[in-house]
Amino acid sequence: MDDRVREHAETLVGWSARIEPGDDVVVDVAEGAHELAVAVAERLGEVGANMTLTYGSDEVTRAYLRAHDGEFGTAAGELALFERADAYLRLGGGRNTAATADVESGTRQAYRSARTDLREARMNTDWVSTVHPTRSLAQGAGMAYEAYREFVYDAVLRDWEALAGKMARVKELLDSGEAVRIVTEREDRPSTDVRMSIAGRTAVNSAASVVYDSHNLPSGEVFTAPYDATGQVFFDVPMTVDGRRVRNVRLVFEDGEVVEFDAEAGAEAIESVLDTDAGARRLGELGLGMNRRIDRFTDNILFDEKMGDTAHLALGRAYDANLPEGESGNESAVHVDLITDLSAGSRIEIDGETIQRNGTFRFEDGFEPRG
Amino acid sequence: MDDRVREHAETLVGWSARIEPGDDVVVDVAEGAHELAVAVAERLGEVGANMTLTYGSDEVTRAYLRAHDGEFGTAAGELALFERADAYLRLGGGRNTAATADVESGTRQAYRSARTDLREARMNTDWVSTVHPTRSLAQGAGMAYEAYREFVYDAVLRDWEALAGKMARVKELLDSGEAVRIVTEREDRPSTDVRMSIAGRTAVNSAASVVYDSHNLPSGEVFTAPYDATGQVFFDVPMTVDGRRVRNVRLVFEDGEVVEFDAEAGAEAIESVLDTDAGARRLGELGLGMNRRIDRFTDNILFDEKMGDTAHLALGRAYDANLPEGESGNESAVHVDLITDLSAGSRIEIDGETIQRNGTFRFEDGFEPRG
Numbered sequence: 001m002d003d004r005v006r007e008h009a010e011t012l013v014g015w016s017a018r019i020e021p022g023d024d025v026v027v028d029v030a031e032g033a034h035e036l037a038v039a040v041a042e043r044l045g046e047v048g049a050n051m052t053l054t055y056g057s058d059e060v061t062r063a064y065l066r067a068h069d070g071e072f073g074t075a076a077g078e079l080a081l082f083e084r085a086d087a088y089l090r091l092g093g094g095r096n097t098a099a100t101a102d103v104e105s106g107t108r109q110a111y112r113s114a115r116t117d118l119r120e121a122r123m124n125t126d127w128v129s130t131v132h133p134t135r136s137l138a139q140g141a142g143m144a145y146e147a148y149r150e151f152v153y154d155a156v157l158r159d160w161e162a163l164a165g166k167m168a169r170v171k172e173l174l175d176s177g178e179a180v181r182i183v184t185e186r187e188d189r190p191s192t193d194v195r196m197s198i199a200g201r202t203a204v205n206s207a208a209s210v211v212y213d214s215h216n217l218p219s220g221e222v223f224t225a226p227y228d229a230t231g232q233v234f235f236d237v238p239m240t241v242d243g244r245r246v247r248n249v250r251l252v253f254e255d256g257e258v259v260e261f262d263a264e265a266g267a268e269a270i271e272s273v274l275d276t277d278a279g280a281r282r283l284g285e286l287g288l289g290m291n292r293r294i295d296r297f298t299d300n301i302l303f304d305e306k307m308g309d310t311a312h313l314a315l316g317r318a319y320d321a322n323l324p325e326g327e328s329g330n331e332s333a334v335h336v337d338l339i340t341d342l343s344a345g346s347r348i349e350i351d352g353e354t355i356q357r358n359g360t361f362r363f364e365d366g367f368e369p370r371g
Numbered sequence: 372m373d374d375r376v377r378e379h380a381e382t383l384v385g386w387s388a389r390i391e392p393g394d395d396v397v398v399d400v401a402e403g404a405h406e407l408a409v410a411v412a413e414r415l416g417e418v419g420a421n422m423t424l425t426y427g428s429d430e431v432t433r434a435y436l437r438a439h440d441g442e443f444g445t446a447a448g449e450l451a452l453f454e455r456a457d458a459y460l461r462l463g464g465g466r467n468t469a470a471t472a473d474v475e476s477g478t479r480q481a482y483r484s485a486r487t488d489l490r491e492a493r494m495n496t497d498w499v500s501t502v503h504p505t506r507s508l509a510q511g512a513g514m515a516y517e518a519y520r521e522f523v524y525d526a527v528l529r530d531w532e533a534l535a536g537k538m539a540r541v542k543e544l545l546d547s548g549e550a551v552r553i554v555t556e557r558e559d560r561p562s563t564d565v566r567m568s569i570a571g572r573t574a575v576n577s578a579a580s581v582v583y584d585s586h587n588l589p590s591g592e593v594f595t596a597p598y599d600a601t602g603q604v605f606f607d608v609p610m611t612v613d614g615r616r617v618r619n620v621r622l623v624f625e626d627g628e629v630v631e632f633d634a635e636a637g638a639e640a641i642e643s644v645l646d647t648d649a650g651a652r653r654l655g656e657l658g659l660g661m662n663r664r665i666d667r668f669t670d671n672i673l674f675d676e677k678m679g680d681t682a683h684l685a686l687g688r689a690y691d692a693n694l695p696e697g698e699s700g701n702e703s704a705v706h707v708d709l710i711t712d713l714s715a716g717s718r719i720e721i722d723g724e725t726i727q728r729n730g731t732f733r734f735e736d737g738f739e740p741r742g
Binding site: 022024025026029031034037038039041042043044045046048050051052053054055056057059060061063064065066067068069071072073074075076077078080081082083084085 | 393395396397400402405408409410412413414415416417419421422423424425426427428430431432434435436437438439440442443444445446447448449451452453454455456
C-alpha cells in the first residue's frame, strides 16, 4: 500500500474525526474506496474504536431509484445506526461520476426528501467526508491518474494547524462584520455585485477537523451563513449538480430570494434545485476558499470550493455551526454550492472596507488597498 | 448484465426472503458481489422495500482485526440496525478466500464472541445468505470462471417447489424418529459409526426460503438438531475452517461431547473451534444434502453441505427452528459444519430401519433394502 494512503487514513481518523477508544464509527465505503477503507480500518483497530461498514454505491442506488415508484420510506434501523454513532466517515471515490445521470430529477428529490432524518442524524455525529483518488475522479478532473493522486494528497496531507492559524484571521473579520459585498468586474463575463447580511452569525474556520466544526478532508475555507442577499452573482467556475454539467450560472437575488436565473449549461439542474422547497431559493452558505494547494478546478465540490482565491455561495440548508446555539438557519433538503473566481478584477468588502482584492487578503503580502 | 444475475436476485428477493412493500432490508455486499447487489437493488426498488447497504469486506476486517488489541466492543447502532430490520440479505463473494488467513485464531474468537448479539439479531430477521460467483470462488473450487458460474446458477436457479416436495418425505422420516445411526465402511478410510438422539426435534425442509425456515440460497438439505451423540465419525470431504484447510477429520463422541479428535490437515483449526466454549464440543446440526445439482466439492460450505448423497454434522450452535417453541438447543458462538460422503459403503438408520443406502433414500428408485 502507498504510504500516502496510510497517512490519509491517519489524518482522517486522528486530526479530522478525533476518534477515541470505544467510539462507534460508521465508515461508508464507495465503490472505488476499498484501499482507503483498509487503511482506515487499520487505524480504527489501533485506536480501539468499533467499526460498522456501509456501502456507498452510485450504481446500486441508481438501480434502486429507477425501479422504485417514488414513494420512498426510510428504515428505522438505519436511522438508529446513525443516531447512535459517534462518528461517520464517508470515503468517497466511485468508478463513474455520471453513474446516476439517468435517474429522473423528481425521483432524486423524493429520495433526498425521504432521507432528511438520516442526513440530520449523520450530521449530528462527528462526521467527515473525504475521497480516495480513483481513475473516475481523475477523468472528471481531466487529469492523468498519477498526477491526480499527487493533487489529492497535496491537498489532504498538509500542515492543518498552520493553515488554521491563517484562516482564524479571516474568521475574525467575518465574525466582527455585519454586511458582506462581493464585486467582480471583468470584461469577458457578466459582473457580480451582491450584498448580504452576516450579522449575528459565526464563521467556521474550516481546518478539516471536527474540533473546528469542519467536516471535509481536504478543507481550507472559512464559511458563514448569510441572509437577505440582494444583487447579482455570476458563477464562472463549472460544476456538476446531480450528475449534470452546470456552467456560467447567473443568479439574481431580491430580499434574500432568487428571483431570476440563467445558465449557459445545466439550467434545468439549477431549476430542479430551486424547486425542491422554499429554502432552496435562499442562501445557506458563503465560503471563502483558502487551500492554495488546490490550484485548479477538478469538477469535485470537495476540492473546488476550497480552491484558493475563490468564493462560493450555497443554495439551501445552512449549517448549525454558523448560528447561535439553539437557533436554526435556512432549512432545505438541498445544499448546492456554486463557485466564483476571485483571482482577478474582484474585491470583497465587509461593512464597506475592502478585506480582499483579486484573491489576496489584506493581511497578506501583495494586497492592494485600492483597485 | 447476464440474465442469470437478475434471475438470481429475483429468486433471492421473491422466493427466498419473501420481501414485501415497506420491508426494511439490510443488504450486505461482499467485495466481489457488486453486480448481484445492483440486481438485488433493482428488485427491492420494484417491490418498494427500504434498502440499507453494508459492506462485507474480508480485507477491511483483516486490517481491523490485526491492528486491534483484542478487547472488542460492539456498536449499539449496528445492533439496532439489525434488531429493527425485517430481512438481512448477505451477498457473499470475495476476491480472496484466504484474505483473513493471517489473523490469529484468538483474535477471531474474541471478535466472534463480541459479536454474538449482532449475529443473534440478524438471525431473528428473515435472513438469507447467498454468493455471487467470483473468480476467487472459482479458484477455490478448482474451476474455470465460466464453468463455475454454470455450476452456481445450476444450483441456485432450480424448481424449488419440486425439490421441497421430495425433501418433505425425508423431514417426515426424521420427525417421526427418535434415534439416528450413520454407518460408513470403506476400505480406503476410517469408518463411521455414530448414534444420536433426535427425539422431540423438528427437521427443517430447507428449500431456500424463509417460509421453510431455510436461510441459504442455494439450499437443498433436510436438517435437525441432534443430541447425545456417541461413536466415531470420519469426515472425508475437505473443508476450509476460518481460512485454514481441514481434511479427513475424525471425531469421537461420548455422551454428546467430542472426547477425541484428529485430522490429516488443519487439526489446530479444529482445536481452536472446540476450545471456543462448552457448546463447541457438542453437535448443533445433522443435515442430509439433497441438492444433486451440486455434484462436486467446491470448498464452499454454502454448496458443499447441500451436495447430494452427503451428510454433515455441525459443532456448536443449534438452530431454533429445530426445537420446540421457546426452547433453545445447544448454544455456542460457533457453528462449524463437517461433511461426510455417503455415496458408497454407507447407510442411515432411523430407529433401526435403513432409510438411505449409498445416498439413495428408500422412496427413490434403485434403493437396496439390504447391503
